[in-house]
Amino acid sequence: METVLSRAEVEPPVAPEEAARADFYALLAALFHHAPDAKLLRTLALAPLLEGGDETMAHAWSQLVAASGVMDEEAAAEEFEALFVGVGKAKVSVYAGHFTGAPAVEHPRVRIIEDLAALGLAHPPGNHEPEDHFSGLFDAMRVLVAGGAGRAPATLAQQKRFFESHVKPGAARFFAAVREAPESNYYRKVAAVGEAFVGIENESFNLG
Incomplete structure (x- = not known):
């Protein structure tokens, strides 16, 4: 998935839990940067459900998986345009x-x-999106969690500082705005996953 920050492939060794966190950040970064194409929708539709762990996250994920199975690329693009681009x-x-x-x-x-x-x-050359674009913030967290391209993962303290400084302050209101928008259908499920995941991250950082 091409995202706002320069992409860096995740390199081993990364613990499975950290790889999963990075994957969720990468997914959110991609979905809020551009509408999902047919390949990503198909991948999500075939994704395994989450077992155990946070029930809210598991339910939100199951709803997104199901929605991805019936959403088509054109409809997703139209919804993305209506929500995040539009006229004016x-x-x-x-x-x-x-x-x-x-x-x-x-x-x-x-x-x-x-x-x-x-x-x-x-910020990669040629990218003109402002640095506070949520896609870029999620992608930054992906890199901090998993590293890649010769870069080691950031420390938990560094991850927590960036998360609490730049992701947490506006994320809940952002996801709520997406969920409550009349134009939101597929992205209501995306926002629910994002809201649940960021909530888990917040709890984990507070326990760390």
Whole structure:
């Protein structure tokens, strides 16, 4: 999946739990960057259900898997366009700054740029999306969790700091906006998975 930040293939050794976390971040990054194509929809439709663990996440995932089996590429593209692009102002903003309520002088994009640079994660040349695009934030977490392309995973403390600074503040309101939008159908399931997953991540970081 091509995402906002430069892609880096996950390299071993990565614990299965960490690989699974990275996969969910990669999926969210892809789905909020562009509509799923037929290949991704087919992959999701055939994905195994989650057994054990968080019931909310398992239910949300089963709903997304089922929806992927009946959604077609054209309909997904139309829904993505209606929600996140549209004519004029998008129905739902994909930028974290929209959901944090920070004043312009304290826009989260400034801190994101600084933190990405400190972590050695550069915005790829040719990518003109602002750094607070949720797709980019999820992809940054993917790299921090799993590393890749010669890069080691970040420490848990580094992951927690980036998550709590840039993902957590606006994620819940973002997912709620996606779920509540009248145009949302397939993406209501995507948002439910994202909401459950980010909730699990938050709990895990608090226990760590």
